[in-house]
Structure formats: C-alpha cells, structure tokens
Amino acid sequence: MAELAEAAGITVRTLRFYRERGLIPPPRREGRIAWYDDRHLARLRTIAALLERGHTLTGIADLTSAFETGRDVGEVLELGTPTEEEPVRLTPEELADRFAGQVTPENFAAALALGYLATDGEEIVHVSRRLLDVSAALVREGVPLAEVLRAGARVREHAEALAELFAELLGAHAAGEDLQRLRPLAKSVVDAELSLALDRRLRG
Numbered sequence: 092m093a094e095l096a097e098a099a100g101i102t103v104r105t106l107r108f109y110r111e112r113g114l115i116p117p118p119r120r121e122g123r124i125a126w127y128d129d130r131h132l133a134r135l136r137t138i139a140a141l142l143e144r145g146h147t148l149t150g151i152a153d154l155t156s157a158f159e160t161g162r163d164v165g166e167v168l169e170l171g172t173p174t175e176e177e178p179v180r181l182t183p184e185e186l187a188d189r190f191a192g193q194v195t196p197e198n199f200a201a202a203l204a205l206g207y208l209a210t211d212g213e214e215i216v217h218v219s220r221r222l223l224d225v226s227a228a229l230v231r232e233g234v235p236l237a238e239v240l241r242a243g244a245r246v247r248e249h250a251e252a253l254a255e256l257f258a259e260l261l262g263a264h265a266a267g268e269d270l271q272r273l274r275p276l277a278k279s280v281v282d283a284e285l286s287l288a289l290d291r292r293l294r295g
Contacts, residue, residue, distance in 0.1 A: 092107070098132055115135065133215070198237055205240065
C-alpha cells in the first residue's frame, strides 16, 4: 500500500480512504500480503484527473459503480440525451498496440486529465471511438502521441468556446426542445468553416 501511494503521489491515509469508499478494487492477497498492480495505479490517476476536473468523491464513486454494474455512465453524469460519441473498451495491451508503444505514463496521465480515458477494473475506456481512431491514425503518420494530446487540449478549448457560442445563439432563438434537433446545424457550420480555413492554409 505504501509503494502504491508513493507511485500515485498520495498519502497512505488517502489511499486507505479511497479503498474504504470502494473507489479502487481490492488487492490480490497472498496470505497476509496485499498486492497492488498497474490497474490500481491507473484507477488512482483517473480519480486524480476527475478531481482536477471538479468531480466530487461521491460522484466518482457513482461513476465507478456505474462502470462495474453496467449502468449508463451518461445517466450518472446527468448528460441527458446520450452523446453521439461511442465509448470504446480496451485492454492495456490493446491500447498500447493502437499507439505503437507510445502509451507512456506521462501520455497516459495526460489522456486521463483530458478525459479521453478512464479505467474500469482491468479495462480502459476511451470516451470516443472517433477520437481514438483519429489519434491512432495521426500516430501512424508519424505525429508523436504527446503532440497529439497537446493539440487535443488546444482543440478542446476552442470546441468549448464554439459550443458556448451556439448554445447561447440557439438558446436565444429556439425553444428548449428544438436545441437537440438543431445541433447538426451547428456542427455543419463548424465543419464548413474548418474546411475553408484549411483551404486557405493550403493555398498559402
């Protein structure tokens, strides 16, 4: 337990508290010895990333319970209508294969902090099949995974600003029940503008 706490950058007391709350799975026991492994460390990094993003320990416990019992995580997060993005479950080995051995502890922690990844027992959950496929394709084209993640963080900032702009626009001129129906229009505007911006860059 002390070694795991040190690797995760937390105190043994905090780790024991997480264990008592059911936030991490029980260790493998051999007699009186409790063995923790990489999946426990990955779960602790997920907890740290979620705490940094403003989630409470109670909320994280609900998410953990949802993963383990098969409940809809979107329901736990109160996302309402299910997202268009399809989560993908992977083993650590499958994730490593996707990214040609570039899944270092630093890159894994960055993906957790972005919210791209979460852990569920011995599996890893990627939030979006499209993002997973595009990220893997960029790495195959020679772009380092660390750079892909840094670009993802910058894209996230711009995407949040665009989402806020369209939410305000549609909220001011459409009834609440129309917002989901008009969502594809907002996405089409962004896609067209990005296409035009890329044309200008390529011509330049």
